Amino acid sequence: MPSTLERLAVPQHADESIMSRGRRQELLTKAFDSRSGRERPGQFWKIDLDGLDFSALNVAPPSAPRIKAPDKPGVIACDLTTAARKHPQLFARAFGSAAGALNSKFAMLATALCNTGTFIYVPADQAVDDPIEITYTVENGALFPYTLVLLDRGAHCTIIERLEGRTGDTVCGIAEIAGGENSSVTYASEQSLPAETQAFFTRVAAPGKDSSVTWCVAELGAALAVTSVDVAIDNPGVQAQLNGFFFPRDNQHVDLISTIRHNVGESQSQTLIKSAATGHGQARYLGNIRIAPHAQGTQASLRDDALLLSPHAHIDSVPALEIGANDVKAFHGATIGALDEDVIFYMESRGITRAAAEKMIALGFFEPVIERFPTEALRGRLRSALEAKIA
Amino acid sequence: MSERGLRVQELRASAGGTSILKGINLAVEPGRVHALMGPNGSGKSTLAFSLTGHPGFKVESGTVTLDGLDLLAISPDKRAKAGLFLSFQYPAAIPGVKVANFLFAARQALHPGDLPPAKFRALLLEKMDLLDMDPSFMGRYLNDGFSGGEKKRLEMLQLAMLSPKYAVLDETDSGLDVDALRAVGESVNAMRASEAGKETGFLIITHYPRILQYVKPDVVHVMIDGRIVKEGDAELAQRIEREGYDTIREEIAQIA
Numbered sequence: 001m002p003s004t005l006e007r008l009a010v011p012q013h014a015d016e017s018i019m020s021r022g023r024r025q026e027l028l029t030k031a032f033d034s035r036s037g038r039e040r041p042g043q044f045w046k047i048d049l050d051g052l053d054f055s056a057l058n059v060a061p062p063s064a065p066r067i068k069a070p071d072k073p074g075v076i077a078c079d080l081t082t083a084a085r086k087h088p089q090l091f092a093r094a095f096g097s098a099a100g101a102l103n104s105k106f107a108m109l110a111t112a113l114c115n116t117g118t119f120i121y122v123p124a125d126q127a128v129d130d131p132i133e134i135t136y137t138v139e140n141g142a143l144f145p146y147t148l149v150l151l152d153r154g155a156h157c158t159i160i161e162r163l164e165g166r167t168g169d170t171v172c173g174i175a176e177i178a179g180g181e182n183s184s185v186t187y188a189s190e191q192s193l194p195a196e197t198q199a200f201f202t203r204v205a206a207p208g209k210d211s212s213v214t215w216c217v218a219e220l221g222a223a224l225a226v227t228s229v230d231v232a233i234d235n236p237g238v239q240a241q242l243n244g245f246f247f248p249r250d251n252q253h254v255d256l257i258s259t260i261r262h263n264v265g266e267s268q269s270q271t272l273i274k275s276a277a278t279g280h281g282q283a284r285y286l287g288n289i290r291i292a293p294h295a296q297g298t299q300a301s302l303r304d305d306a307l308l309l310s311p312h313a314h315i316d317s318v319p320a321l322e323i324g325a326n327d328v329k330a331f332h333g334a335t336i337g338a339l340d341e342d343v344i345f346y347m348e349s350r351g352i353t354r355a356a357a358e359k360m361i362a363l364g365f366f367e368p369v370i371e372r373f374p375t376e377a378l379r380g381r382l383r384s385a386l387e388a389k390i391a
Numbered sequence: 392m393s394e395r396g397l398r399v400q401e402l403r404a405s406a407g408g409t410s411i412l413k414g415i416n417l418a419v420e421p422g423r424v425h426a427l428m429g430p431n432g433s434g435k436s437t438l439a440f441s442l443t444g445h446p447g448f449k450v451e452s453g454t455v456t457l458d459g460l461d462l463l464a465i466s467p468d469k470r471a472k473a474g475l476f477l478s479f480q481y482p483a484a485i486p487g488v489k490v491a492n493f494l495f496a497a498r499q500a501l502h503p504g505d506l507p508p509a510k511f512r513a514l515l516l517e518k519m520d521l522l523d524m525d526p527s528f529m530g531r532y533l534n535d536g537f538s539g540g541e542k543k544r545l546e547m548l549q550l551a552m553l554s555p556k557y558a559v560l561d562e563t564d565s566g567l568d569v570d571a572l573r574a575v576g577e578s579v580n581a582m583r584a585s586e587a588g589k590e591t592g593f594l595i596i597t598h599y600p601r602i603l604q605y606v607k608p609d610v611v612h613v614m615i616d617g618r619i620v621k622e623g624d625a626e627l628a629q630r631i632e633r634e635g636y637d638t639i640r641e642e643i644a645q646i647a
Contacts, residue, residue, distance in 0.1 A: 341446065346483035349443050350549065351471035351500035360496065364487025364532070
């Protein structure tokens with residue numbers, strides 16, 4: 001009987017140009033030995049992330065994602081294996097550049113078992129205005145997508161990642177951004193995986209001096225969606241933004257942890273999270289802002305609103321500011337509540353039925369964060385998805 | 392029987408177990424302006440909320456009919472569909488819902504399919520202009536971060552866009568500066584002069600007769616301690632302006 005490691009390490013298709021077999025084995029062993037690092041937040045939380053069993057995964061054979069990219073000189077948008085073979089130097093510059101944040105169980109698992117992925121490279125001073133769209137589809141077993149983004153000095157692009165599936169296999173992925181000086185990138189993910197999926201995502205960014213990085217995270221599908229977003233600000237002048245929303249219903253669980261690390265000063269970050277839950281949906285959000293002792297001149301804000309639409313729904317919301325410097329502007333605010341009866345009555349008094357009023361209020365609740373997502377097409381899809389969830 | 396008018400008979404209502412309305416009799420006629428005046432705490436807003444069906448107020452007894460339809464038997468949204476409108480003293484804010492979208496949803500609910508979006512938009516711009524509202528208002532979230540004056544203008548905009556049969560204006564004048572007050576008054580007058588609004592009956596609730604300088608009432612009702620104690624014409628409002636409510640209180644005490 002082969003051991004779990006032998007069975008899962010998929011040595012047959014492991015692409016040695018991305019990573020040596022030995023390194024994969026090593027990472028995988030480490031991943032299995034690690035704990036999730038996510039504590040059980042309270043008595044209501046029904047999922048024990050450390051108790052999840054990954055030993056029976058049916059890992060899908062390697063596949064290439066669907067990539068749609070505008071044709072611009074010097075811009076590379078291809079699958080990860082091709083990038084590692086054809087552009088080894090660029091690949092090496094980006095791969096693992098935000099590695100400090102990839103030391104978690106799920107990130108190690110995703111890296112070791114990586115069976116699909118995308119490499120995006122935007123050369124210096126090139127602006128890609130139309131979005132680069134990547135679609136990962138789960139269809140032949142567990143999927144481990146790795147999206148690697150490298151922007152050179154002054155480069156600009158928008159990336160939209162779509163996660164969909166035909167089967168309920170596990171998805172465990174990484175998105176890693178290495179941003180050059182003065183670059184700007186918006187990375188939006190639209191997770192609409194099938195209802196029985198367990199999804200684990202690690203999203204890390206290492207922005208360069210005076211660059212901006214914006215994460216937009218929409219968790220719509222899956223039975224369990226576990227996401228970490230980590231931005232390590234090691235250069236001054238960085239503008240980091242995280243916009244996220246989720247809406248668990250039925251028995252869905254969403255677990256989002258964001259960490260913005262202001263390791264140097266003179267940088268800004270904005271975090272905006274909107275979460276609602278209905279049915280027996282559960283969510284928790286841990287929002288961390290860490291300002292290092294010498295990171296003077298930092299401006300950080302974190303805003304997190306939660307809306308409970310059913311008596312059985314549960315949302316834990318934990319904003320946390322850790323401020324080591326004394327010359328900073330830091331703000332955090334969190335609200336949690338049910339629908340306001342006075343607001344419902346106000347709408348009813350205008351002829352709108354109670355059901356329609358509740359729907360409008362709930363959709364409106366998400367609107368400030370949806371407006372921060374790129375492209376009208378994506379915003380439209382997100383609104384429709386939310387509308388379908390409320391119905 | 393379908394007698395026209397917004398008719399309130401022997402209405403008793405309470406809030407939190409406290410009796411507030413103690414037998415209200417009042418009839419608002421189509422096309423007429425009724426003023427309901429009274430000192431703070433006399434129950435004017437309770438009447439407005441009882442007519443529209445606010446869940447925080449309990450109707451104990453009495454009847455309310457709108458052109459013969461029993462309002463107390465139906466939900467707040469059906470009351471609006473029957474033609475009743477309330478301009479709120481403290482309108483609710485709805486973040487994420489844009490003014491134009493909200494108004495379109497309300498207009499569709501009350502007058503299904505009568506205005507295609509393009510015509511709706513043109514009408515909205517026209518009415519906003521009348522109320523000195525900048526077109527950018529359409530894209531703002533409903534009452535979210537609005538000033539007091541902006542909120543009241545938005546209530547008047549809704550009144551103009553929804554063309555109700557009966558409109559209750561609950562202290563729309565309170566907290567307004569002169570310009571906003573004039574805009575509110577002009578908006579009511581413009582509506583009354585229009586084809587869509589000439590049959591609308593108004594119940595203007597105020598404890599301060601200022602707004603009545605802009606909109607002349609046909610009938611003035613005075614409410615004290617949960618009862619209508621006196622009725623008269625516009626002259627009664629002027630008397631209240633001069634003398635306050637004390638002389639009316641004394642008058643009632645003498646009769647009792």
